[in-house]
Amino acid sequence: MLTRRIIPCLDVRDGRVVKGVQFRNHEDVGDIIDLALRYRDEGADELVFYDITASVDDRTVSPDWVGKVSRALDIPFCVAGGIKTVEAAGARLAAGADKISVNSPALMRPDLVNELSEAYGVQCIVVGIDTFADGETYRVKSHTGDPDKTRETGRLTLDWVQDVIKRGAGEIVLNCMNRDGVRKGYDLEQLKAVRAICSVPLIASGGAGATEHFEDVFKQANVDGALAASVFHKSVIAIPDLKSDLRRAGIEVRS
Amino acid sequence: MSLVIVDTGCANLASVQYAFERLGVTPIISDDANVIKTANRVVLPGVGSAPFAMRSINAKNLKPVLKTLDQPVIGICLGMQLLYETLEEGGDTVEGLGLVPGAIRALETGNLPSPHMGWNKITPLKKDPLLKGVTAGDYAYFVHSFAADVSENTLAQAEYGTPFTAMTRKDNVWGCQFHPERSSKTGAQILKNFLDIKL
Numbered sequence: 001m002l003t004r005r006i007i008p009c010l011d012v013r014d015g016r017v018v019k020g021v022q023f024r025n026h027e028d029v030g031d032i033i034d035l036a037l038r039y040r041d042e043g044a045d046e047l048v049f050y051d052i053t054a055s056v057d058d059r060t061v062s063p064d065w066v067g068k069v070s071r072a073l074d075i076p077f078c079v080a081g082g083i084k085t086v087e088a089a090g091a092r093l094a095a096g097a098d099k100i101s102v103n104s105p106a107l108m109r110p111d112l113v114n115e116l117s118e119a120y121g122v123q124c125i126v127v128g129i130d131t132f133a134d135g136e137t138y139r140v141k142s143h144t145g146d147p148d149k150t151r152e153t154g155r156l157t158l159d160w161v162q163d164v165i166k167r168g169a170g171e172i173v174l175n176c177m178n179r180d181g182v183r184k185g186y187d188l189e190q191l192k193a194v195r196a197i198c199s200v201p202l203i204a205s206g207g208a209g210a211t212e213h214f215e216d217v218f219k220q221a222n223v224d225g226a227l228a229a230s231v232f233h234k235s236v237i238a239i240p241d242l243k244s245d246l247r248r249a250g251i252e253v254r255s
Numbered sequence: 256m257s258l259v260i261v262d263t264g265c266a267n268l269a270s271v272q273y274a275f276e277r278l279g280v281t282p283i284i285s286d287d288a289n290v291i292k293t294a295n296r297v298v299l300p301g302v303g304s305a306p307f308a309m310r311s312i313n314a315k316n317l318k319p320v321l322k323t324l325d326q327p328v329i330g331i332c333l334g335m336q337l338l339y340e341t342l343e344e345g346g347d348t349v350e351g352l353g354l355v356p357g358a359i360r361a362l363e364t365g366n367l368p369s370p371h372m373g374w375n376k377i378t379p380l381k382k383d384p385l386l387k388g389v390t391a392g393d394y395a396y397f398v399h400s401f402a403a404d405v406s407e408n409t410l411a412q413a414e415y416g417t418p419f420t421a422m423t424r425k426d427n428v429w430g431c432q433f434h435p436e437r438s439s440k441t442g443a444q445i446l447k448n449f450l451d452i453k454l
Contacts, residue, residue, distance in 0.1 A: 002367075002415055003374045003394065040439075045374055071273045076396055076437045093302075096269035098398070098437060121303040123370050123398040124267075170370055201368045224368060254374040254394045 003254045004218045004246070005045040005225030006239060007203065008232045010035060012049050012081075015065045019233060026052075029233060032065050033072050039232070040075050042239040045254055047073070048101070048173075048227060051081030052145065062091035070096020078126055081145075086115050093120055101126035101173060104142040107153050107160075110167060117168025122200075127169040131157040132177045133190050141177065157190075158197055165200055172198055173227060175205040183209025183231065191221035203227050211237060211245045218251050256450060259294035261321070262286040263301055263334070264311035271300045271331060274436035278447055288320040296450065297324055301333030305342040305359070305401070308333055309349045321352055327452045328354075328428045329385075332399060335423065335430030339403060355408055355425040362402040364416035370400045371415040377422070377433070377441075379411045385422065385429050385448045386410060393441045395421065395433035402432060427454055 010017045010032070017035050018026040029035070036047055051063065066079055079092045080101035089100045100120075106113050106127055116125045130144040138157035143149045153160075161172055174194055176187035186207045195202055201224040204217045208228035217226050231237045243253045258275060260268055260282045268284055275282045275298075282298070283290060291297055299321070301308050312318055321328075330338045342349045342359040351359070362371055374394040379386045395413070402419035405412050411422040413432070422445075423430040429449065435442035 001376070002371065002397075005373050067269065070270050071276070074274065074277070074437060074439050074443060076398075076434070093267050094269060096267065096273060098267070098270065098434075123372065123400070124302065171372060199368060200370065201372045224373060 001252050002224075003045070003252045004223075005203070006043070006214070006242060006253065007046045007048055007225050007227040008039045008044050008239075009048040009050060009205070009227050009229045011052050011229070012065065013052050015063065018052070019230070033068055036069055036073055036077070039239070040073060043243055043254070044075065044239055046075060046225070047077040049077060049079050051079065053082065060085060060087045060091055062095040066092050066095040066097055080126070080128060084112070086112075086119050089116050090119065093124060099124045099126050099171070101128045103128035103130065106164065107140065107142045107155070110163065113164050113167035113169055117170070122168045122170035125169055126171045126173055127164040128173045128175060129157060129160060130175045130177055131190065133187060138190055138193065144177065158193065161194055161198055165198065169200060171201045171203065173203040173205055176207060179207030181230065182207060183236075185209065185213040186217040186221065186226070188216060188220050191217060191223055195222050201225070209236070211242050214242060215246060215249045215251065218246070219249075256280055256296065257294045258282045258296040258298065258450070259291050260284045260298045260300055261291060261317065263299070263308050264315070265301050265303045265308060265333070267302050268300050270434075270436045271298060274443070274446055278443065278450060280450060286315045286317060288317065291317070291320050292324070295326055297326060297328045299328065299330040299334035299337060301331065301337060303333060305333060305336060305344045305349050305351075306347055308337060309342070309351065312337070318352065322354065325427055327449060327454060329449050330428070330430040331436070332432060332434055335432055336401060336403070338423070338428055338430050342401070344401060354428045355423055355430065357403055357406050357408070359401050359403055362400060362415065362417070362419060367416050370398055372398045375413050375415060375433075377411045377413050381410050383410050383424060384452050385424065385445060387448045387451075388444045389441060395431075395435070395438040395441055397433045399432060
């Protein structure tokens with residue numbers, strides 16, 4: 001049986017792993033390779049590196065760290081952030097990234113998803129979606145990296161998920177903004193609604209705060225993977241403990 | 256030990272290259288028929304679409320050399336699929352290298368999400384040098400939508416909606432449907448076994 005994936009997400013700025021408070025005052029957390037290998041050794045199934053380097057605009061050369069991570073790592077990883085063109089995606093894949101993830105640029109120009117999947121295959125194209133629950137209506141937001149620049153897109157999440165799958169998304173990462181950073185659990189209702197219409201792998205993001213939250217999201221929303229950042233970085237949850245708890249709860253995870 | 260990764264013109268060759276480097280072998284990436292022919296080991300990598308990859312192999316006129324190799328050869332993911340006789344993708348049937356009998360078809364996943372993406376168990380069905388140190392229930396990392404049925408050439412199977420070939424062998428030619436370069440210790444063991452094979 002295919003195992004459920006546990007995916008730590010690391011923010012990268014100028015080749016270092018950082019964490020920010022409200023997207024500002026970024027604090028250096030450590031060397032990208034050291035942290036990648038630490039999570040690999042602890043049993044992470046995959047890593048996502050989110051490039052928040054200020055100058056990511058239109059950069060088509062792959063950052064050095066992508067190749068370094070690929071050299072060191074023997075589990076898959078995805079690179080997100082700053083990818084607006086087929087060339088920029090290709091540079092990161094050529095440097096050894098297994099997948100690339102696009103979010104706002106796909107909203108600005110949806111054909112980007114078609115172009116990426118035609119060029120590199122659906123298996124390496126992830127679409128990240130920042131979604132806000134407005135009662136039972138789920139709306140897509142863009143440019144969420146900076147609270148001052150966050151925009152309404154006028155798109156409904158369920159429609160956008162189906163649209164990007166048709167265009168060639170091989171995986172969806174659904175970041176439920178209401179839960180982001182709150183650590184009170186994933187948005188199960190919203191994830192269930194998306195799961196029902198999502199024919200590609202679905203990764204839950206936003207809200208992980210305790211082991212039970214992972215158990216709930218796998219059992220109730222039937223997602224393929226669960227992404228989290230702060231609970232892993234701050235050692236609130238240790239991945240080996242999480243995996244043994246999930247196994248005891250009858251959820252298949254990789255040992 | 257000279258090891259050539261065949262430059263099929265697909266984007267991602269680096270991760271396979273690095274995996275062998277971690278084992279102490281520096282691969283040569285080449286599309287030169289003579290270099291490929293004289294290497295001790297040949298790796299056929301591949302991500303992306305089968306029609307694109309076969310067009311690229313044909314455009315580089317690599318089919319004759321790839322069909323007549325006698326050293327150990329391994330195809331990885333799409334590279335394994337290219338070893339088969341035919342590949343059905345996007346309504347087209349593409350002629351493969353024909354080194355392993357059978358066809359590649361869309362993996363019938365039923366209600367499960369597709370592509371098959373993530374870590375799944377592999378079950379060895381035969382004894383083989385490539386499976387040294389690999390036991391039933393070891394996990395490997397898969398990313399694919401197409402697969403080969405289980406056949407007499409299957410060395411190990413996996414299941415996602417339906418059983419399929421996870422590893423194959425015909426004579427001097429092996430294949431892994433999963434990505435050994437991204438399959439942690441199990442994957443590294445398999446790549447090391449490939450380097451250690453004595454024909």
